Structure formats: C-alpha cells, structure tokens
Amino acid sequence: MMNNIDTKRPDDPGGLIHCQDGHRRAGVHDQSMRKTGLVLVVLLLLACLPPVQAMQSVGRGFGVPVAPQNADRAATQLTALEWTAEGNTLYDAGRYTEALTAYDQALSLAPGNGTTWRWKGNALYMLEQIPDALDAYTRAIALNPDDGKAWAATSMVLVTLDRNDEAVYAAEKAVWLAPKNPFVWGVKGYVLNRKGMPAEALIAYDTAITLEPNDTFAWSGKGYIFNAQKRYPEASDALDRALTLNHNDTTSAILKADVLVSQGRQQDALDTINRILVSAPDNPAVWSAKATTLETMGNTSGARAAYDKALSLDPTNLFAWSGRASALFGAGKYDDALDAYNNALVAGSSHKEIWLGKGDALSSLGRYPEALYAYDRALAIDPDYNSALRNRMALVRTHHQYLLISPVHENMVWVLSGSTGIFREVPPTPPENRIFCGVPYT
Numbered sequence: 001m002m003n004n005i006d007t008k009r010p011d012d013p014g015g016l017i018h019c020q021d022g023h024r025r026a027g028v029h030d031q032s033m034r035k036t037g038l039v040l041v042v043l044l045l046l047a048c049l050p051p052v053q054a055m056q057s058v059g060r061g062f063g064v065p066v067a068p069q070n071a072d073r074a075a076t077q078l079t080a081l082e083w084t085a086e087g088n089t090l091y092d093a094g095r096y097t098e099a100l101t102a103y104d105q106a107l108s109l110a111p112g113n114g115t116t117w118r119w120k121g122n123a124l125y126m127l128e129q130i131p132d133a134l135d136a137y138t139r140a141i142a143l144n145p146d147d148g149k150a151w152a153a154t155s156m157v158l159v160t161l162d163r164n165d166e167a168v169y170a171a172e173k174a175v176w177l178a179p180k181n182p183f184v185w186g187v188k189g190y191v192l193n194r195k196g197m198p199a200e201a202l203i204a205y206d207t208a209i210t211l212e213p214n215d216t217f218a219w220s221g222k223g224y225i226f227n228a229q230k231r232y233p234e235a236s237d238a239l240d241r242a243l244t245l246n247h248n249d250t251t252s253a254i255l256k257a258d259v260l261v262s263q264g265r266q267q268d269a270l271d272t273i274n275r276i277l278v279s280a281p282d283n284p285a286v287w288s289a290k291a292t293t294l295e296t297m298g299n300t301s302g303a304r305a306a307y308d309k310a311l312s313l314d315p316t317n318l319f320a321w322s323g324r325a326s327a328l329f330g331a332g333k334y335d336d337a338l339d340a341y342n343n344a345l346v347a348g349s350s351h352k353e354i355w356l357g358k359g360d361a362l363s364s365l366g367r368y369p370e371a372l373y374a375y376d377r378a379l380a381i382d383p384d385y386n387s388a389l390r391n392r393m394a395l396v397r398t399h400h401q402y403l404l405i406s407p408v409h410e411n412m413v414w415v416l417s418g419s420t421g422i423f424r425e426v427p428p429t430p431p432e433n434r435i436f437c438g439v440p441y442t
Contacts, residue, residue: 080110084106091122097123125153185218194203197229222238257289266296284327316346322357325344339363351381352381355375359391363395379392
C-alpha cells in the first residue's frame, strides 16, 4: 500500500497531504539537485493521500451514533446507521478493508445514503483503489448534489489521477456549496497549487485560516508554497505554526527539514527528522527524508542505510528506490544503482528524473545504446529537460561510434543524423559487422 504520511480521510477538515506535482524531484545525481533545498519535499509524493493524525470518529463529528460495543457483535443485528458508525470506528483505527466491509453492509440496507457512499469512497481511497473511490464519490454526489465534502473529496481523487482541470471545477463547486467550511478552502488551495497557481492557492489557504486559525493543513500548505518559492523565513514561520498545532504532523516536519537544508542548517534538519521518527518510527517517508538529509551532509553510508530502512517498510516505495539509486551511483556502485532505478521504474515510470538517473548509470556501465534510450524516455516526458538534453548530447558526441545503429526497443532503432545528435525513428535493419559496447551484435 502507498505509504501515507498522514491518515485522515479526504473529506475530513485538515485531512490532506501536500504532494504537489509541480515540484516533484527524485533523488537523482544531477548536480543541480544536490544544492541547498535538495529533495525532501518530493518525499511527500510517497503518499498523495490525506495527512497524518488519526482523526476523531466521523460518527461523532457528523451526528452518526457510535456503534454498540457488544461482546458478540456478530450476534447483533445492526441497522444501516450502526454499520456506518462501525465503519467509521474501523476507519479511524486504520482498518480500511474492514471499514469498507462495514460500509458495504450499511449500503446493502440503505443504498440511497449519499453520506455512506462518501465514507466508502474514503476507505477505497486509503486502500489506493482510486477509480473505485471516484465511483463512490460520484454516487454520493448523485444522491446528494449539495454535499460540499463529497465534491472536495472528488477533487482530491481527480488530482491523484492528474485530471487537474476537473479537480479545480470540483473544488470550486465545493467552495460554492460550503463557503464557510475551512476544509473545502484548503482543498481548493491544494488543487490550485497542483494546477500551477500558487498565488491563488495562497489566497485559498488564507481563507481557510481566516475561517479556522488552527487549520494545520492550511498552514502546512502555505509553508509548502513558500518553500517552493524560496521564501524560507515565511515557510519556516508557517510550518512552525503547523507543528505547534500538531507536533506529530509528519508532513510539516519533513517540509520544515527541507527548509532547514535550504538554509544550510543540515544538523537542525536531521534533528527535526529524528524527532518525528520518535512518533512515526515505521513511516518510510520519514526514513527517506532522513536519507536525503544525510546525503546533504555527505554521509552516504548513513543515507543508504536509511533508504534501506524505508524499503524494508515499503518495498515498492518509488522515491526510496530512487534515492537509494542516487546514493549508490554517488558511491560508484553503478550496477546496484541500475537495479535500484529499475525498481523505481516498476513503481512508477512517469518520472523523468528516474529515467535520467537510469541513463547515467547505463552510460557509466558502457551500455550506451540503452543509456540513449533512457535519456529519450526522459525527454519524451519533458522535451525541455535540460539535464537529459545535456547528458544525451554528451553521450552522442563521446560514443557516437556505438550509436550508428542502436536497438533500443523491440520494434525500432535510432539512427544518428549527421553530427547534430538528433535521432529519428527508422525500421530496424540487420547490422553487418558492427560492434556494440565491445561485443559483436547478433
């Protein structure tokens, strides 16, 4: 399961995480990414799901009674309302699969209850069943079109699916329906920042704070934006406010550490991470944050150990694999780095930085045609990605003799066009008497 930095449901006030795609960075070894500010914010991508504190029982918060505490619950014939409350109790305990079963029981008795559909969507979201969550939220809205929380939760799911225009519409709808609810304003800020509109996002976060001055999520969201804009004093103030409100907020703690690294205060950043590990010792995102902080301090062995710890907690963690690959590459362990990049790509193949890192590892191993293909995959994601353009051009200029005909895909080859380093796709042709990377091509 995806590792949640936080565990609130997407329709709960304060229940969001700041995983803004506009500032994604993986732990590659491009020197520009080893400067101050490094890559801790990217760790938030480990869980594009709601934040850290276990929430209060939604049943109590929204007028649904707490389920009866009988010794033999199986022998009790529960009503739909009681099944819903049971689902809420299980959800708050982090038992999302069991909560989903309870919500299904409630819906089997009362299929027209839009609020229960919304809560079912929350459980599906936390189980990473994103399309099913969207379907549940859609059902909730169909049954209750004026449910602002359902529109806000739908907006969060649409952001997860990178359907940002639709997410903005859903967030606007939520605000229109519930203009005095700080949560929906926080969602709007989150979505607008994902849309690349940080100024508008800050206005939305400020509105949330005006409505609820102790809104941890809104303060953390402001800190995220200020950090991305290199407005470090303002970022530090906003994140300190969030951490004062909730000292166990791992999202804000990781962001705060990133701000401290950007200010050259690596030891303070490490201290911040170590403090949050006391309350979240099994959170792979925090261990990955510790690893990147140790990298900025030149402690590569410690960084590798921290990445290994993160991966022991979540073997499919995209950014832990990427960070581990970067650390291994920096240690000159190119074969191991390549394996780590491949594992990262299994977890998610749409990140240009990981393809760049894989290309660099392959190039260092003398596997130039494959390196070329990796750079091209990075450029397919972002044609203006300067690091990939630079490394690709260097590869072509230095090792062009290996790239005259280079099989890089089962149905295509790339052919060097003159000395420009521009490649064109052509049908594959059998090479004659050609050597690739020191071995005959067959």
